[in-house]
Amino acid sequence: MPEPEKLKSLLYALTGILFVLVLLDKSLGGTTDSPANPGEKTGFFSRFNTIGKSEPVSPSSTQGSSHTQRMDRAEDEILSELMGNSDYSENEMESNSLSEDSDPEDVFIPVVENPKSNVLVTEKDSSFVNPNKAEHLKTGPEEAKLYFLKFYGKGTKSHSRLVLVNRKIGGGDKVLNLLKELGKGPLPEERKQGVLNALPQRFSYSTDYSMENGILKISLGSEFETGAGPEILKDRVDQLCYTILDNIPVKGIRLFINGKIVRSLGGDGYPIPAVLTKSPRKIAIL
Numbered sequence: 001m002p003e004p005e006k007l008k009s010l011l012y013a014l015t016g017i018l019f020v021l022v023l024l025d026k027s028l029g030g031t032t033d034s035p036a037n038p039g040e041k042t043g044f045f046s047r048f049n050t051i052g053k054s055e056p057v058s059p060s061s062t063q064g065s066s067h068t069q070r071m072d073r074a075e076d077e078i079l080s081e082l083m084g085n086s087d088y089s090e091n092e093m094e095s096n097s098l099s100e101d102s103d104p105e106d107v108f109i110p111v112v113e114n115p116k117s118n119v120l121v122t123e124k125d126s127s128f129v130n131p132n133k134a135e136h137l138k139t140g141p142e143e144a145k146l147y148f149l150k151f152y153g154k155g156t157k158s159h160s161r162l163v164l165v166n167r168k169i170g171g172g173d174k175v176l177n178l179l180k181e182l183g184k185g186p187l188p189e190e191r192k193q194g195v196l197n198a199l200p201q202r203f204s205y206s207t208d209y210s211m212e213n214g215i216l217k218i219s220l221g222s223e224f225e226t227g228a229g230p231e232i233l234k235d236r237v238d239q240l241c242y243t244i245l246d247n248i249p250v251k252g253i254r255l256f257i258n259g260k261i262v263r264s265l266g267g268d269g270y271p272i273p274a275v276l277t278k279s280p281r282k283i284a285i286l
Contacts, residue, residue, distance in 0.1 A: 136209070137248060140171040144178060147242040148186050149196045149235055150284055160235055161284040162242060163195050175216070178243055179205050193286060198235035200227060206259070211250060215275060218244075219256035225265040233270045234279075241276050242283075252277045 143166055150163045165186070169177045183205075185197035204221030211217070224236065237255075244253055252275035255262060264271050 137174045137211070138172065139174045142169065142171075143167070144169045144181065145243065145246045146178075146181055147239050147246075147283075148190070149198045149239065150194050151196070160198075160231070162235075162238055162281055163190075163284045163286060165190060165195070165286060174248060175209055175218070175244070176205075176207060178247055179203075179218075182239065182243055190286065195286070198228075198232055198239055200224065206256075214251035215254055216244060216248065216250045216252070217254045217256065219259050222258055225257060225262075226267075228266060230266070230268055230270045233265050237265075237272060237276060238279055238281060241278050242281075245278055251275070 146165050146167045147162045148165060149160050151158055151160050153159055167181055169181055182197075182199055183203040185199070186195040200223045202221070202223050204223065206219040209216065209218045225233065228236065241253060244250070254274065255272065255276055257265075262272070263274065
């Protein structure tokens with residue numbers, strides 16, 4: 001084949017390839033509007049406007065923009081696209097949870113895991129109340145440490161913390177007074193700061209309890225283990241343990257539901273030990 005014919009065939013082939021690429025670009029949505037500049041087309045070939053330039057230029061950038069302006073515009077485009085794909089608006093996300101900056105490490109107290117109790121749990125311990133050994137703790141009005149809940153972070157980074165609040169309680173049975181205060185939940189001024197109660201609204205408990213060998217036996221209503229997943233159940237147990245163990249000199253808690261001993265909670269079977277103690281957590285202080 002003569003040389004001119006070869007060049008003509010090569011030119012036809014390159015033209016065909018270019019035409020196919022243009023069709024592919026259109027079929028892949030390459031002519032959609034730019035998120036930052038509606039009406040501006042950002043196709044595949046528009047991205048080649050940086051070839052041969054020492055400082056690449058975004059397709060949506062103007063020729064006279066500085067590098068800082070181009071970087072800010074790129075960040076805005078990415079942020080607007082992420083917000084457009086999310087389920088919540090930016091204002092809703094800020095109002096429903098605190099920012100990561102409001103969760104500083106220096107406002108938390110690290111809690112070291114309590115040493116394991118040397119108390120041997122036997123079959124006789126499965127009974128809720130032993131009238132012969134029952135002893136109730138009576139006290140006068142005093143200030144008690146109560147623990148509630150607060151969420152920090154946004155979206156998948158959201159996490160709960162126990163919150164320590166000081167509350168004046170009246171005289172009488174100290175165990176029952178603490179349970180009563182936990183059932184009341186945070187005060188209005190505490191709720192304004194985002195403090196919540198992991199315990200159910202209808203939090204019930206038996207007024208009969210006993211303390212044997214340094215172990216407090218309490219029985220709660222069935223609502224304690226219903227209407228919550230494993231994470232909330234853990235928060236409920238921690239609220240109970242931290243409040244009781246920080247105010248009453250006992251080694252641990254044996255938990256009963258409606259007078260029956262339990263080793264798991266909820267429909268998912270969240271496991272709990274025979275004797276509850278404080279699990280390691282960081283505590284927020286208002």
